[in-house]
Amino acid sequence: MPTDLDSTEIASASGAEIQAPAAGGRVNRYALFVLPALTLMAGIYVYPLWIVVEQSVHDDKGVLTIEGYRELLTGPLFFRVLWTSLEIDVMATAIALVAAYPIAYHLSRQTSRRRMVLSGLVLLPLWTSVLVKSLAFIVVFGDSGIVAAGLRWLGLEPPQMMFNRTGVLIGLVHYFIPFMAFPILSSLLQRDPSLEKAARIMGAGRLRIFWRIIVPLSMPGVLAGCLLSFILCLGFFVTPALLGSRKDVMLANLIDFYLRQTFDWTIAAAASVLLLMLSAVFIVLLARVPGGRKLVVEGV
Amino acid sequence: MNDDRSETTNGEGAPTLGATTTLAAWLVYAFLMAPIFVVIGMSFGSQYEYQFPPRSISLFLYWKFFSDPQWIAALWLSVRVALMSTVLALAFGLSAAYGLVRGEFPGKRLVTLLLMSPILVPVVVIALGLYFYYARLHLIGSYSGLVAAHTIYTMPFVLVTAMAGLRHVDLNLEAAGEVMGAGRLTIFWRITLPLLRPAIVVGALFAFLMSFDEVVIAFFILEATSFTLPVKMYGSIQFDNSPVLAAVSSLLTLFSVCICGIGVWLQRNR
Numbered sequence: 001m002p003t004d005l006d007s008t009e010i011a012s013a014s015g016a017e018i019q020a021p022a023a024g025g026r027v028n029r030y031a032l033f034v035l036p037a038l039t040l041m042a043g044i045y046v047y048p049l050w051i052v053v054e055q056s057v058h059d060d061k062g063v064l065t066i067e068g069y070r071e072l073l074t075g076p077l078f079f080r081v082l083w084t085s086l087e088i089d090v091m092a093t094a095i096a097l098v099a100a101y102p103i104a105y106h107l108s109r110q111t112s113r114r115r116m117v118l119s120g121l122v123l124l125p126l127w128t129s130v131l132v133k134s135l136a137f138i139v140v141f142g143d144s145g146i147v148a149a150g151l152r153w154l155g156l157e158p159p160q161m162m163f164n165r166t167g168v169l170i171g172l173v174h175y176f177i178p179f180m181a182f183p184i185l186s187s188l189l190q191r192d193p194s195l196e197k198a199a200r201i202m203g204a205g206r207l208r209i210f211w212r213i214i215v216p217l218s219m220p221g222v223l224a225g226c227l228l229s230f231i232l233c234l235g236f237f238v239t240p241a242l243l244g245s246r247k248d249v250m251l252a253n254l255i256d257f258y259l260r261q262t263f264d265w266t267i268a269a270a271a272s273v274l275l276l277m278l279s280a281v282f283i284v285l286l287a288r289v290p291g292g293r294k295l296v297v298e299g300v
Numbered sequence: 301m302n303d304d305r306s307e308t309t310n311g312e313g314a315p316t317l318g319a320t321t322t323l324a325a326w327l328v329y330a331f332l333m334a335p336i337f338v339v340i341g342m343s344f345g346s347q348y349e350y351q352f353p354p355r356s357i358s359l360f361l362y363w364k365f366f367s368d369p370q371w372i373a374a375l376w377l378s379v380r381v382a383l384m385s386t387v388l389a390l391a392f393g394l395s396a397a398y399g400l401v402r403g404e405f406p407g408k409r410l411v412t413l414l415l416m417s418p419i420l421v422p423v424v425v426i427a428l429g430l431y432f433y434y435a436r437l438h439l440i441g442s443y444s445g446l447v448a449a450h451t452i453y454t455m456p457f458v459l460v461t462a463m464a465g466l467r468h469v470d471l472n473l474e475a476a477g478e479v480m481g482a483g484r485l486t487i488f489w490r491i492t493l494p495l496l497r498p499a500i501v502v503g504a505l506f507a508f509l510m511s512f513d514e515v516v517i518a519f520f521i522l523e524a525t526s527f528t529l530p531v532k533m534y535g536s537i538q539f540d541n542s543p544v545l546a547a548v549s550s551l552l553t554l555f556s557v558c559i560c561g562i563g564v565w566l567q568r569n570r
Contacts, residue, residue, distance in 0.1 A: 033399030048429030106325035125332040129513040132549040136335030235422020252424035
C-alpha cells in the first residue's frame with residue numbers, strides 16, 4: 001500500500017501544470033520581478049532578525065558576552081517554560097488533529113458546491129481575530145459563563161476552565177483546527193476513489209476501508225497539519241497571555257517578560273534566538289514533507 | 301450529494317461510521333462557530349458586564365464604542381495602517397509572485413521559503429527584532445514603521461494567492477502579447493494583471509484583514525500612547541474588561557464575515 005506517496009506526485013496532482021517559458025538558460029529576466037520584495041525583506045525582516053542574534057551576544061554597553069545564553073541555559077526558568085511550551089504544544093496539536101479529522105473527512109465527501117459552503121464554517125473562525133475568540137471563551141467558559149451554568153443545572157460542580165491550562169488549550173485547539181483540517185482535506189481529495197471501490201468489491205468493510213485505505217492515504221496531510229500547528233504554537237503569544245495562568249507561560253511570553261518586566265535586552269534576544277532555532281528545525285522539516293513543501297516552497 | 305446513506309451493510313460497523321463522523325464533524329463546526337455567535341449576541345447587551353445570552357437587547361455598547369474618542373482613534377489608526385500596508389504588500393507581493401512563477405533562477409525555492417517565512421517564524425521574534433531595529437532608528441511608535449512591519453507580515457498571503465492565480469493564467473495569452481511585440485512590462489500590466497483580478501482582490505482583502513487583526517507586532521513597536529484597535533482590545537481584555545469590547549468584537553467579526561463571504565464567492569466564480 002503506497003503510504004508514502006512520492007512528493008512530486010502530490011505536487012503535480014494539484015492542478016494545471018504550467019512550465020515556465022523561456023526555460024533555456026538557468027536565469028531568465030522574469031527573475032528581476034522578485035528583486036523589490038527581496039530588498040524589502042532584507043531591510044525590514046532579515047536585518048531585524050540579525051539584530052536579535054547580534055543583541056543576544058552583546059550586553060547593553062555593547063560588549064561581547066554570552067551571559068544571556070549562560071543565564072538561560074543554567075537557570076531553571078527557561079527550561080521550565082520550554083517544557084510547558086512543548087507540553088501545551090503537543091497536547092493542543094494532538095487534540096486539534098482529533099477534532100479536525102472528522103471535519104476534513106466530512107468535507108471530502110461533499111459535492112464541491114456543498115464543500116465550498118461548509119468550508120466557510122472552518123474558514124470564518126480562521127479569519128476571526130484571536131482577541132475576539134479569546135474574549136468569547138472567557139465569557140462562555142468563565143465561572144459565571146453558560147458552560148458552567150449548564151454543568152450546574154446538570155447538578156455538576158463546574159471545574160475552572162479559564163485562566164489555567166484548560167483555557168489555553170481551548171483557545172489553541174480552536175485556533176489550530178483550521179490549519180489542521182485544510183491540509184488533511186487536500187490530501188483526502190487527492191486520493192484515488194477507485195481504490196475504495198476496489199476494496200469494497202473485494203469485500204472490505206467500511207471501517208476496514210477507513211483504517212487501511214483512507215487514513216494511510218491522508219498521512220501527508222496529517223503530517224503537514226501537525227507540523228504546521230506545532231510550529232505556529234511554539235511562538236504563540238496571545239492565547240497563553242489572555243487565557244492562561246502564570247503556570248502556563250510559554251516561550252513568547254517569557255521573551256515579552258524579559259523585555260518589559262526586567263528590561264534585559266540581551267536575555268530577551270537570547271531566548272528569541274533559541275526559539276527561532278527550535279522553530280527553524282520544524283520549518284525545515286515542514287518544507288520537506290509533501291503537503292508542507294507545497295505550502296512553503298511552491299507557494300500553493 | 302452525501303453518499304453516507306448509500307452505504308448499507310458492508311461488514312463491521314458499516315452503517316455507523318459515516319453517521320459518527322458526520323456527527324463529530326458537526327460538533328466541531330459548532331465549536332468553531334460558537335465564539336462568533338457569542339460575541340455577536342453579547343454585543344447587544346446593555347449591562348456594564350458581559351452577558352451571554354444577553355438579558356435585554358440594545359445598541360448601547362455600540363453607541364459607547366462610537367462615542368469614545370480613544371476607541372475611534374484606535375480604529376482609525378488600524379484602518380490607515382491596514383490600507384497602506386495592503387497596498388504595499390500587493391505591489392511587492394504581486395511582482396514577486398510573477399517572478400517566482402515565471403522566472404527561472406538558482407535558489408528559487410530558498411527565496412520562496414524566505415518570502416513565505418513570516419507566517420511561520422514566531423511573530424514574537426519578528427516583533428522583538430523590529431523593536432530593536434526601530435529603537436535604533438527612532439521609529440518606535442511611528443506610523444511608517446508599523447506599515448513597513450505589516451507589509452512584510454501580510455505579503456506571504458498575497459504571494460500565495462497571486463502564485464495560485466498565476467498558475468491558472470493561460471500562457472498562450474501572454475505568448476500572443478509577446479508575438480505582437482509587447483515588452484515584458486506591458487504584458488504584465490495589460491494581460492497578466494487583468495487576468496489575475498480575482499486573485500488580487502482576494503489577496504488584498506485578506507491582507508487587509510491580517511493587518512487589521514494583527515496584535516503582537518503592533519503591541520511591541522507602538523508606544524503606550526498610540527494604539528491600533530487590536531492592541532487596545534488586548535489591553536482592555538487584560539486590564540479593564542470594558543463591555544465595549546463586545547461591540548468592537550462583534551464589528552470585527554462582521555467584517556471577517558463579509559471578507560470571507562466575498563472570498564468564497566470569488567473562488568466559486570473562478
